[in-house]
Each structure stands twice: as C-alpha cells, then as structure tokens.
Amino acid sequence: MFKKLFGKNTSKEQPFSDGSMDLVKGEDIPTHIAIIMDGNGRWAKKRSMPRVAGHHEGMKNVRKITRCACDLGVKVLTLYAFSTENWKRPKSEVEFLMRLPEQFLTSFLPELMERNIKVEMIGVMDSLPEYTQSALRKAMDETKDNTGLVLNFAMNYGGRAEIVMAMQQLMNDVEAGRLTIDELNEQHISQYVMTAHLPEPDLLIRTSGEVRISNFMLWQLAYTEFWFTDTHWPDFDEACLKEAISVYQNRNRRYGGLKGEETN
Ligand code: IPE
Ligand code: IPE
Ligand code: MG
Numbered sequence: 446m447f448k449k450l451f452g453k454n455t456s457k458e459q460p461f462s463d464g465s466m467d468l469v470k471g472e473d474i475p476t477h478i479a480i481i482m483d484g485n486g487r488w489a490k491k492r493s494m495p496r497v498a499g500h501h502e503g504m505k506n507v508r509k510i511t512r513c514a515c516d517l518g519v520k521v522l523t524l525y526a527f528s529t530e531n532w533k534r535p536k537s538e539v540e541f542l543m544r545l546p547e548q549f550l551t552s553f554l555p556e557l558m559e560r561n562i563k564v565e566m567i568g569v570m571d572s573l574p575e576y577t578q579s580a581l582r583k584a585m586d587e588t589k590d591n592t593g594l595v596l597n598f599a600m601n602y603g604g605r606a607e608i609v610m611a612m613q614q615l616m617n618d619v620e621a622g623r624l625t626i627d628e629l630n631e632q633h634i635s636q637y638v639m640t641a642h643l644p645e646p647d648l649l650i651r652t653s654g655e656v657r658i659s660n661f662m663l664w665q666l667a668y669t670e671f672w673f674t675d676t677h678w679p680d681f682d683e684a685c686l687k688e689a690i691s692v693y694q695n696r697n698r699r700y701g702g703l704k705g706e707e708t709n
Contacts (some may be wrong), residue, residue: 651674
C-alpha cells in the first residue's frame with residue numbers, strides 16, 4: 446500500500462495524487478512534529494528569483510502548515526527557522542531572515558490567538574537583533590496562556606550549543622551541591638535541554654532532499670521517526686504533511702524492544 450515506507454520520497458509532484466492522503470488516521474497523530482524547513486534558496490533559484498524571495502515564500506508556507514497541524518490535532522510543531530551555523534551566510538540574507546519573525550508574527554498573531562496557538566522558541570535569544578527579539582517576545586507573551594498547539598520556533602538554535610549550555614547548567618548544579626555525579630541520569634539531561642517541558646519529537650520531516658539533521662535536536666531525536674522529501678519547503682503543502690503522517694502511522698516504533706507477534 447505504501448510505496449515509500451522507509452525510503453526517501455523522490456516524487457517532486459504532489460504525493461498521493463490518488464487522494465489517499467485521507468489515509469491519515471484520526472488516532473495516532475504524532476504529538477510532536479519537528480520540521481527542518483530546507484530549500485527556500487533552491488525554490489527561488491528554480492524560478493530565477495533571488496534567494497530571499499524563497500525565504501518570503503517559505504514564511505508564507507509556515508502559516509499553511511501551522512494551520513494544517515493545528516487542524517490535525519498535533520500538539521507541538523517545532524520549526525527549524527535559523528541555525529547557529531546560518532550566521533555564515535551573506536549579511537543581507539541574514540538580515541532578511543531576521544526580519545521574518547516580525548513580518549510573520551505581526552500579521553499572523555490575531556489568527557494564532559483565535560486558534561489558541563502558543564508561540565515558543567528554542568535557541569539563543571540574546572544574540573538576535575533587537576527587532577527580532579521583540580517580535581518573538583511579543584508573540585510569546587500574548588499567546589502564553591493559550592492551551593492549543595505549541596508553535597515552537599528554533600531560532601539561532603544548534604543542537605551542540607544546546608548540549609554545551611545544558612552541561613554548563615548541570616555543572617553549576619553539581620558545584621552548588623544540588624546534584625551529585627552518581628545521581629546523574631538521562632532524565633536529568635532532558636531537563637537541562639531547551640525542550641525540557643516538551644515531549645520529544647515523534648516525527649522529523651526534512652524538505653528539499655538533504656538527508657542529514659544539520660545540528661538539529663541532537664539529544665531529542667534519539668527515537669524519532671525520520672521522513673525526507675525532495676519537495677522544497679515553499680512547496681511543502683497540506684498533502685505532503687499528511688503523507689508524512691500517514692507513513693509515520695505505519696511505522697513500527699520498537700524503541701529497541703520487540704512488538705506484537707515478534708515476541709512469540
Ligand atoms: C532554508 O532554506 C531556510 C534556512 C536555512 C534559513 P535554505 O536557505 O537553506 O535553502 P537552500 O538549502 O539553499 O535551497
Ligand atoms: C538547516 O538548513 C537549517 C534550517 C533549515 C534553519 P541548512 O540549509 O542550513 O543546512 P545545511 O547547510 O544544508 O546542512
Ligand atoms: Mg539549505
């Protein structure tokens with residue numbers, strides 16, 4: 446029934462054009478979906494447009510996918526928007542990217558409120574420009590009491606930087622006598638990373654054909670299901686999200702153990 450249960454989706458067109466996207470089951474919707482939104486530049490290049498036009502289109506797509514995730518009953522949607530390595534890009538591109546939260550959140554905030562969506566972020570806020578910080582702070586503050594979907598932006602986020610910061614806090618607590626080295630376990634580490642209050646991602650999606658995680662959620666992805674597609678982020682629509690979810694629903698998550706008939 447599923448052509449690509451484990452492999453990479455190589456189709457560039459709408460997946461499941463036979464309408465089988467209805468295969469998404471109401472139950473077993475992934476609680477937490479994380480997306481590496483890649484391919485804005487290539488989307489623009491294909492159309493002989495500047496890279497930033499791809500980023501603008503990508504931002505518009507964040508709305509579409511947020512609405513769809515919300516309607517499907519996803520609880521947490523983490524979107525990788527800017528990595529700690531993306532500072533290496535040309536200054537003009539970085540500046541454009543830093544303006545996007547302001548643009549996106551100002552116009553989308555009323556709908557986020559209407560939909561009971563809570564905005565959060567992971568990453569290092571302090572080194573973002575003031576206007577980026579204030580847009581994020583305003584959205585987080587205004588939506589803080591919302592109880593629906595958590596829309597979690599990974600902004601100036603890097604998995605290794607996160608682990609370093611977690612280790613620093615942990616060592617502080619050891620020095621202060623709040624924790625001993627012998628007590629330390631995996632649950633402790635989970636409490637020191639930036640997603641301490643969130644469940645780990647069930648499903649990771651990366652768009653645009655690269656099959657790597659580019660320093661994303663290194664601790665949290667230990668047992669996440671991965672789904673890669675060649676579709677560039679601005680073209681990743683509701684049908685693509687549903688395809689990823691339907692594939693996820695047919696995976697067998699064993700966590701190192703055995704399931705069902707395998708135990709006989
Ligand atoms: C993703 O698109 C957006 C960010 C990383 C900020 P890219 O800008 O990486 O697009 P490609 O990979 O160059 O096509
Ligand atoms: C990952 O994409 C980061 C984001 C989507 C924000 P990149 O385009 O930066 O990743 P690499 O450089 O191809 O690994
Ligand atoms: Mg890229």
